Amino acid sequence: MTNGDEPKDKRLKAGDAQKLTMAEVAKYVGVSAMTVSRAFRQDASVSEETRKRIMEAVDALGYVLDLSAGSLSSRRSGFIAALVPSINNSNFSDTARGITDALENTGLQLLLGYTDYSAEKEEKLIEAMLRRRPEGIILTGGSHTDRARRMLDKAGIPVVETWEIPEEPINHVVGFSNGEAMSLLVRTLASQGYRRFGYIGGTTARDTRGSQRRSGFLKTVEELGLGPGRAISFGVPPITMEQGGQAVVSLLERWPDTEVVLCVSDLSAFGAIMECKRRGMSVPGDIAIAGFGDYEISSICHPSITTINVDCYGIGRQAAARLLxxxxxxxxxxxxxxxxxxxxxxxxxxxxxxGAA
Amino acid sequence: MTNGDEPKDKRLKAGDAQKLTMAEVAKYVGVSAMTVSRAFRQDASVSEETRKRIMEAVDALGYVLDLSAGSLSSRRSGFIAALVPSINNSNFSDTARGITDALENTGLQLLLGYTDYSAEKEEKLIEAMLRRRPEGIILTGGSHTDRARRMLDKAGIPVVETWEIPEEPINHVVGFSNGEAMSLLVRTLASQGYRRFGYIGGTTARDTRGSQRRSGFLKTVEELGLGPGRAISFGVPPITMEQGGQAVVSLLERWPDTEVVLCVSDLSAFGAIMECKRRGMSVPGDIAIAGFGDYEISSICHPSITTINVDCYGIGRQAAARLLxxxxxxxxxxxxxxxxxxxxxxxxxxxxxxGAA
DNA sequence: GGGCAGAATGATATCGATAACACTAGGGAG
DNA sequence: CTCCCTAGTGTTATCGATATCATTCTGCCC
Incomplete structure (x- = not known):
């Protein structure tokens, strides 16, 4: 056991006896590595017989293709990068799912990152992603740091901006005007007779879609001659249910005769409604409340919540399709x-x- | 313009003039590629002066490190893979965030996949992930196909299973007993005087955590001598809010004198509560309802929802920490x-x- | 029967970084 | 004054697959 002729295998850590390469599979089958490589792709010309033998060997040996090596020589990483502000409890998780679904069976893999609504974090993530040489990249929104834009330009890959209509698109865009959507909601409710409009949103600095919704609200209320809009800023985006509740309280303290409150998202609208009920107010009897995004919660909630339906999932699918x-x-x-x-x-x-509640 | 001596640059697609390599940065600065490589790492010995010059050049040229090349030679991919059942509206998005946060500043990047509660899809995803040679992998739950287990064994990388306590762990585990947690909830409510317990969950085949909760429920109700538990299966996991509402209706039709209904998740509990209110029943006056997971919605909802708080985010952080x-x-x-x-x-x-509502 | 097309396969160079080792210059210890 | 150590840098081989071109073999046509 302790013969002097033992090879010095100190480099081998416990259990990494699995550095199996294509060449070894090839040797096992009695073909060249190139043929094994071909067998893994459906288009390549390998005889059915050979492919079968190779695949049996792959199974027997437990070989798993190494894409990092392959992408280096083929110069195709097989990655698509996507950056979303957040993935928790938000419309963006549906968009991420749309992207994932659209990528299925394309051989492309999604690299997902969370910017946390920060352009600086986005810049860092863009760099991190580009280091993996993605073949395309999907971003949320249209505001990026200068350096981010420069990196994207240089990368020479297709870029899709989503969820907004940027003033200066980098490349492709899949989205809608958040301002106009909110404006439509204001007009619709105004046509039902509502006059004194309130608005609840996060502090606007970071969430550009949120601030577009707010501007759309303010502008439209103004245009309709319904006086200055009553807008409350509460908390950093994404504004939580709880903050929605706190915000509606502030808003009603300041402008007690408000008839209807529009919220930057359904989650804050839900929080606002629940807080109102907790305080004994009836929704919509005493106050009407609407959201944005048409989350599942809004159709289930009692009372169900008026909102703007946005095709979150479709945005993801279409963005990915544009990229493909x-x-x-x-x-x-x-x-x-x-x-x-x-x-x-x-x-x-x-x-x-x-109605009454 | 159409001279015969034009190089045939048909291979060059529009705008891919950016094949900048480390070697070119090196030439630009007047050092070797190796020195540039070193400059990108903090630990390597490069003089401050040289590093500064290199970084300026990197900036000027717009060079972005290519990790796919690096990982091939260093034999470290810089990836961690994680598979979760779903990312939409679920506890797992918090776990994913926990992992992401724990990985920050480690130089490791997360590869995220959604298994959609399917072991077959998990198997496929595991293979897809292993092709990227991740340095570790985080799974949800403990049931995997045989081939999946074999691939993981062969991979020789640390594996962390989360959210459950598997009977035969592969490697590391970060989780809790879903059955015992549900059992605790039953006992707690029983000690408050509740006697006739109902349960709402999805069809159990795919969601192992869900079926563990169900068994925990049934077993405990039995142990307490409270007769056979009244359990409804409704829809494929993850059960939605709407399905929660439909399920509670079925349950009450079948067993009208049920006092308290436990739900597999807060989302279905919320749906159940809203449906009850919609039908004019008071919660908890006419019927008590509890959930599982302590989603944000449960503390905000009116009435607020009794539930089991689970440290979803912490599971992610700890799983990543274990891997590190x-x-x-x-x-x-x-x-x-x-x-x-x-x-x-x-x-x-x-x-x-x-209480009354 | 010669030649040629096309299918199947092999040999070699290469992708772009890093590991491993070699080398140089300068400084401190003896 | 020599030796040796260390910091800083360069040289070369290499990671594991694939692009590209070369080769072999078969069969078919004129």
Whole structure:
């Protein structure tokens, strides 16, 4: 056992006896590594017989393809990067799922990052992603740091900005105007007779979609001649349910005769409604409340919540589809496009004029 | 323009003039590529002066490190893989965030996949992940296909299973007993005088945590001598708010005198409560309802929802920490460990015996 | 029967970084 | 004054797959 002729295998850590390469599979089968490589792709010309033998060997040996080596020589990483502000309890998780689903069976893998609504963090993440040489990248929103824009330009890969219509798009866009969507909600409710509008949102600095919704609100209230809008800023985005509750209290303290409160998201609207009920107010009897995003909670909640339905999942799918187009047809007809996604007002109990809760 | 001596640059796609390598940065600065490589790492010995010049050049040229090349030669991919059942509206998004946060500043990047509660999909994802040669992998739950287990064994990387206590752990575990947690909730409510218990969950086949909660419920109700538990299965996991509402209706049709209904998650509990209110029943006056998971919604909802608080975020952080430990101290003291995470009953209005809504 | 197309496979260079070792210059210890 | 050590840097081989070109073999056509 302790013969002097033992090889010095000190480098081998416990249990890493598995550095199995394509070459060893090849040797085992009696073909060249190149043939094994071909067998892993469906288009390559390998005889059915050989492919079968190779795949049996792969199974027997437990070989797993090493894409990091492959992507180096093929110069295709097989990655798509996507950055979303947050993944918790938000519309963006649906978008992420849409991207994931659209990427299925394309051989592309999603690299997901959370920017936490910060352009600086986004910049860092963009750099981290680009180090993996993704073949395309999907961003949320249109405001990026200068350095981020420069890196993206240099990268020479298709970029899709989502969830907004940036003033200066980098490349492709899949989104909608948050301001106009909110404006539509204001007009719809105004046409039902509501006059004294309040608004609840986060502090605007970081969440550009939130601030677009707010501006859309303020502008439209003004245009309709309904006096200055009553807007409350509460907490850093994403504003929580609890903050929605706190905000509605502040708002009603300051402007007690408010008739309807629009919220930057359904979550804050839900928090506001629950807080009102807790304080014995009836929704929509004493106060009407609406949200944004059409989360599941809004159709289930009692009272159900009026909101704007946005095709979150579709944004993800379409963004990914745009990217795949750009990757396939690269070379021609890759004109940067803006894909507008739909939204619609969903009227529910929480703003029902005849209603009581 | 159409001279015969034009180089045939058909291979060059529009805008990929950016194949900048470390060697070119090196030439630009007048050092070797190796020195540039060193400059990118903090520990390497490069003079401050040289590093500064290199970084300026990197900035000027817009060079971005290529990790896929680096990981091939260093044999460290810099990836950690994590698989969760779903990311939408679920506790797992918090776990994913915990992992992400724990990985910050470690130079490791998260590869996230969604198994959709399917062991087959998990198997496929495990293979896809292993092709990227992750340095460790975090799974949800303890049931995997045989092939998945074999691949994980062969991979020779640390594995952390989370959210449960598997009977046969692969390696490390960070989780808790879902059955015991549910049992605790039953006992707590029984001690408050509740006798006729109902249960709402999804069809059990795929969601092992869900079925553990169900068994915990049934077993404990039995043990307490409270007759056979009244359990409803409704829909494939993850059960939605809406399904929670439908399920509570079925349950009450079948067993109208049920006093308290425990739900597999807070989301279904919320749906159940809202449906009850919609039908004019008072919660907890006419029926008490409890959930599992302590989602934000449960503390905000009116009535607030009794539930089991689970440290979702902490599970993610600890799983990642366990992995980092295993990667650092690789070679010694890597005994597989089971890390138990805490849970506690949170009593709220929805099961308040004196209460009305 | 010669030649040629096409399928199947192999040999070699290469992708872009890093590991491992070699080397140089300068400074402190003896 | 020599030796040795260390910090800083360069050289070369290498990671494991794939692009590319070369090669072999078969069969078919004129």
């Amino acid at each position: 187009d750009a990757l396939q047809g690269s070379g021609e007809a890759t004109g940067d496009e803006i894909t507008l996604t739909g939204y619609r007002v969903v009227l529910r109990e929480s703003t029902d004029r005849g | 430990d295993a990667l650092q101290g690789s070679g010694e003291a890597t005994g597989d460990e089971i890390t138990l995470t805490g849970y506690r009953v949170v009593l709220r209005e929805s099961t308040d015996r004196g």
